[in-house]
Amino acid sequence: MGQQRKFIEKHGEDLGAFYFLLMLVQTYGKKAHRRGDLAAMRALAHDLHAVYVKHTK
Numbered sequence: 001m002g003q004q005r006k007f008i009e010k011h012g013e014d015l016g017a018f019y020f021l022l023m024l025v026q027t028y029g030k031k032a033h034r035r036g037d038l039a040a041m042r043a044l045a046h047d048l049h050a051v052y053v054k055h056t057k
Contacts (some may be wrong), residue, residue: 008016008024025044032040 002018002032003023004017007020010016011019029041029044032044
């Protein structure tokens, strides 16, 4: 939670939270890719698409 707070302090509430989310997605995606875990990568893509749909409609 400290890292999230730092992003928010540096960039503001909305943008900081967004940057923190991007950092988490990047980290999780890299680890899944290295493991060759296609199911995790598909789940990540599905979740990202759901966020996109929620905020663009």
